[in-house]
Amino acid sequence: MPLNESFLQELKYKTDIEDIVSTYVSLRKRGNTSVGLCPFHNEKTPSFTVYNDTQSFYCFGCGAGGDAIGFIKKIENLDYIDAVKLLAERAGMQMPQDGFDDSISKKRRRILQINREAAKFFHSYLMSPQGKTGYDYFINRGLTPKTIVKFGLGYAPDSWDSLLKHLKSLGYGIGEMVDAGVVKVGRNNNYYDTFKNRVMTPIIDVRGNVIAFGGRVLDDSKPKYVNTSDTLVYKKTNELFALNFAKDSGKDSLILCEGYMDVISMHQAGFNNAVAGCGTALTSEQVRLINRYAKEVILAYDADEAGQKAVHKAMELFKSTDVKIRVPRFTGGKDPDEIIKKLGRDKFKGMLEGASNDTEFSLLEIREKYDLETTQGKIDFVRDALKIIATLQPVEQDLYLTRISSxxxxxxxxxxxxxQSLIKNNHRRESKNHFKTIVNDYTRNVTREAYDTGVPHKQTKAENRLLTLLMVYPDCSKLLNDFDSNMLSDGFVKKAYSAILNRINDGLELNLMSFGDTFTDNEYSRLARLINNDCESNDSKAEFNDCLKIIEEEYNKKNSSSPSNMSEDEFRNLFSHLNK
Structure with a gap:
């Protein structure tokens, strides 16, 4: 059962999509709409649009679209009910106690409960005499008992089923444990603990939920690290370790590290705005997450070659955000954890404070490539340096040109x-590529259904317009008369047509939020595109009739070759030819 109508309507009136989106995306007013860089894909030119009049959003770059619920679902990685709960909490509303199918939310809650119990189990074992091996490992790494408790660190016993038995005793099913990622299924359909004889680090989200674990061996056995696979509550590309602490640091910057131990050591040393990825290279999703919490990020990656490659990848990913980048030059150790232990907190702090911005860092790297005592070295340096300077604001350009000149x-x-010549060429190329991308993406989004189904574009266009007019001008429904919806060629259009018409016939309000979880995310994106793409009409009823006419004509064309549509004389003539 869907959420009740009155609740959804109240939520709609108390929710403004621009307010919601602006907490995640920097928006700029453009008439009745607001635009910004899409939070769901990397782009340099804004193609993400928020429509206040329809309380919806749509990105012309990646095709993401929907209402406030759909936005929260996508950006927070939540299911429908949990997204509604978040918006209701923000609006000061109580969720109804019944009237909806909460099965997915219940499953998520069970997984979170299992993870919490598993974290308690691992931590208790670490602090017990049996966990001394793991406890000594953390102490020898320089962690204090207080830090061990703060991060909820633990130890998984050297057993194949200790956690399984413990969770079973608490009433959890094995299937639920598998869903949570703490138990695996063997080749012979036997079940065993995912983590065995490993020190454990729980990963906690910004709401305080234990969503995953990272486990590390204490010897040279392989694999060295085991991490929770993606589950209903966890997607590793979307999360940052220790963001639950860093978000409350009171700073508008984050220190991005490579490993959990780097982060833990930094927090212990007082750098409580340190975070790290969750066992993967930095992703665009994590960059967008950082953009929500920080104005500046310090890339405290390892000093080795792999770490420096990661710095360059990160710098490229952050170009699509407003986040400022700073890169320290580490000496005296290979990573933050080692540097803090060897040189102390103050030396490490000095390295962070002396971090270069991304431009300075890149120019310094280029400078080290060439011999600036030679003419050719200067030419090569200027060529590469100007490519970087060309991406900057005019004042910055002037400052760097002055320095290089001197x-x-x-x-x-x-x-x-x-x-100036370089910038001109870049603008020409980027404008051409961006226009081409937008046109191609938009054309693909609009006509994809036609190409997939073999339906003429004319009919697809008419069916899409029919939906738009029904949503924006509900009175058009009076013109339907005996229109047969079976003439609609597109499955989505049929589904949306039925849902819209049902609400019109019941005298209910039409807006994206009112449909609840009727549609998938992709279907909501398509609806959002339709109602915001040239939705106004000078003569809606005449246009609606034209759509009906085109749909009927195309339907009849498609079915005209069928014997059932032939006259009796035509059928006899065909039959006589077949028998000659």
Whole structure:
């Protein structure tokens, strides 16, 4: 059963999509709409639009769209009910106690409960005499008992089923344990603990839920690390370790590290805004998450070659955000954990404070590639340096040109001419590529259904327009008369047509939120695109009749070759030819 109508309507009136979206995306007013960089894919030019009049959003780049519930579902990785709960809590509303199918939410809650019990089990075992091996490991790594407790660190026993038996004694089913990722299914359909003889780090989300675990061996056995696979409550590409602490640090910056131990050591040393990815390279989803919590990020990656490659990848990912990048140059150790232990907190703090911005870091790397005592070295350096400077704001460009001119004894006017030529070429190429991308994406989104089903574009266009007019001008439904919805060729259009018509016939309000969980995320995206794409009409009823006419004509064309649509004389003539 869906959520009751009155609750959804009250939630709609108390929820403003621009307020919701603006907590995650920097929006800029453009008439009755607001635009910004899409939080669901990387882009340099804003194609993400929020429509206040329809309380919806749509991205012309990736095709994401929907209402406030759909936005929260996607950006917070929640199911429908949990997204509604979050919005209701924000609006100061109580969720109804009945009237909806909460099976997925119940499953999520059970997984979170299992994870919490597993975390307690691992931590208790670590603090017991049997867990001394794991406890000594953490102490030898320089962690204090207070830090061990703060992060809920634990130890998984050297047993195949200790956790399984413990959770079973608490009333949890084996299937639920498998869903949570703490128990695995063997080749012979036997069940065993995912984590065995490992020190354990729980991963906790910003709401305080234990959503996953990372386990590390204490010897040289393989695999060295085992992490929870993706579950209903956890997607590793979307999460950041220790963000639950860092978000409350009072700072507007985050220190991004590679490993859990780096983060834990930094928090212990007082750098309580440190975070790390969850066993993967930095992802665009994590970058967008950082963008919500910080104005600046310090890339405290390892000093080795792999770490420096990761720095460059991160810098590229952050280009699509407003986050400022700073990169420290580490000496005296391979990673933050080792540097803090060897040189102390103050030395490490000095390295962080001396971190270069991303431009300075890149220019320094280029400088180290070339011999600036030679003419060719200067030419090569200027060529590569201007590529970076071309991406900056005019004031920044001027400052860097002045510096390079002074350091290399090159006329600033010459550098400026070369820079302007480069920028002009870049703009021409980017404008062409962006326009081409937007047109291709939009065309693909609009006509994909036609190509997939072989339905003529004319009919697809008419069916889409029919839905738009029904949503925006419900009175058009009076023109349907004996219209047969079986003439609609698109399955989604049939589904949406039926849902819209039912609400019109019941005298209910039409808006995306009112449909509840009737549609999938992709279907909501398509609806959002339709109702926001040239939705106004000078003569809605005439246009609606035209759509009906086109749909009927195309339907009849498609079915005209069928013997059942032939006249008796035509059928006899065909039959006589077949028998000659």
């Amino acid at each position: 350091e290399l004894s090159i006329e600033k006017s010459s550098l400026k001419l070369q820079l």
